[in-house]
Amino acid sequence: MSETPLKYTPLNDLHILLGAKMVPFAGYSMPVQYSGIIEEHKAVRHEAGLFDVSHMGEISVTGPNALAFIQQLITNDASTLYDGKALYSAMCNAEGGIIDDLLVYRIAENDYLLVINAGNIDEDWAWMQNNNAANAVLKNRSSDFGLLALQGPAAFDILKKAAGFDASVLKYYHFACPDATSFLGLEGVIVSRTGYTGEVGVEIYCAAQDAAVVWNALMQAGQEFGLKPTGLGARDTLRLESGFCLHGNDISKSHNPIEAGLGWVTKLDKDDFNGKDVLVKFKNEGPTRKLIGFVADERGIPRHGYEIQGPDGRTIGEVTSGTQSPIMNTGIGMGYVENKPEYTTPGSAIQISARGKVFSATVQKPPFHKSN
Numbered sequence: 001m002s003e004t005p006l007k008y009t010p011l012n013d014l015h016i017l018l019g020a021k022m023v024p025f026a027g028y029s030m031p032v033q034y035s036g037i038i039e040e041h042k043a044v045r046h047e048a049g050l051f052d053v054s055h056m057g058e059i060s061v062t063g064p065n066a067l068a069f070i071q072q073l074i075t076n077d078a079s080t081l082y083d084g085k086a087l088y089s090a091m092c093n094a095e096g097g098i099i100d101d102l103l104v105y106r107i108a109e110n111d112y113l114l115v116i117n118a119g120n121i122d123e124d125w126a127w128m129q130n131n132n133a134a135n136a137v138l139k140n141r142s143s144d145f146g147l148l149a150l151q152g153p154a155a156f157d158i159l160k161k162a163a164g165f166d167a168s169v170l171k172y173y174h175f176a177c178p179d180a181t182s183f184l185g186l187e188g189v190i191v192s193r194t195g196y197t198g199e200v201g202v203e204i205y206c207a208a209q210d211a212a213v214v215w216n217a218l219m220q221a222g223q224e225f226g227l228k229p230t231g232l233g234a235r236d237t238l239r240l241e242s243g244f245c246l247h248g249n250d251i252s253k254s255h256n257p258i259e260a261g262l263g264w265v266t267k268l269d270k271d272d273f274n275g276k277d278v279l280v281k282f283k284n285e286g287p288t289r290k291l292i293g294f295v296a297d298e299r300g301i302p303r304h305g306y307e308i309q310g311p312d313g314r315t316i317g318e319v320t321s322g323t324q325s326p327i328m329n330t331g332i333g334m335g336y337v338e339n340k341p342e343y344t345t346p347g348s349a350i351q352i353s354a355r356g357k358v359f360s361a362t363v364q365k366p367p368f369h370k371s372n
Contacts (some may be wrong), residue, residue, distance in 0.1 A: 146211025243366025
């Protein structure tokens with residue numbers, strides 16, 4: 001049986017020219033690092049970094065029943081959206097398991113854009129088609145878009161210099177659709193004040209064929225600000241320092257939003273949506289496990305799959321994400337543990353069992369790097 005060939009983003013040739021280390025990820029050939037994960041991570045925290053995230057999926061939802069479809073599909077309440085507003089949500093199955101987490105953009109009345117994870121595009125697309133009782137008009141536009149994430153304290157200055165667009169006027173989770181006269185002469189651009197790093201910044205959607213134009217303009221303008229091309233390695237360490245979940249690790253179909261700490265995007269008082277009955281039960285009865293964050297007290301790097309133990313050495317859970325924080329220079333992680341106050345309350349002592357070695361850790365609410 002032959003392997004599925006890798007797909008390439010519109011910026012693949014640029015990454016190779018920049019000397020990026022390319023790796024397979026979610027079916028794509030993607031840059032994991034350029035100059036080095038730690039250097040790129042620190043650039044985003046202190047100056048700015050530019051990511052190619054064109055592998056993400058985009059689904060357009062249009063027509064008079066677009067909102068009804070989205071309301072059934074997601075746990076959050078899309079009826080609160082207005083033109084230029086975005087929201088984050090989970091998309092659950094009938095058992096309350098998280099099929100994916102996603103962004104919902106309201107472009108106009110009856111015109112929405114859903115942004116989904118790259119590794120789930122085919123599954124999400126099939127799920128949406130099979131759960132379209134509202135008969136909304138769905139189109140998989142994933143190959144149409146290039147998507148860049150410009151993140152870091154200097155992001156707005158770089159964007160303004162490169163394209164003349166002032167993103168500082170955008171509120172968090174809001175976006176704009178500048179016309180060609182106000183953004184590099186390009187049509188169909190969306191500038192969204194969102195991100196996955198915990199820093200200020202934007203995500204820029206453009207036509208796939210225009211992605212290199214945007215990338216080059218940003219890199220040129222960013223030279224004086226210390227902008228660095230940034231790969232998946234730093235993207236993962238940045239999101240983990242900030243406490244953002246990674247689908248497939250911290251959330252999946254075997255997890256529900258209540259235990260994953262996503263109750264804030266799970267509106268149980270809205271009309272019926274996929275998995276609502278089960279999630280109401282989870283909420284009322286209380287989850288048996290809970291996603292926590294923690295920081296190592298001694299030398300040791302937590303990794304996905306490591307055991308989490310109580311102070312007495314009894315196994316109480318499992319690490320879902322872990323790394324060495326480049327900013328804190330210590331191990332940090334997230335994982336599910338038994339939902340008991342002695343294991344979930346910030347300041348509680350736990351242990352991580354790493355290949356026969358045990359090191360102590362303390363439960364801490366992220367963002368980790370801003371608590372020190």
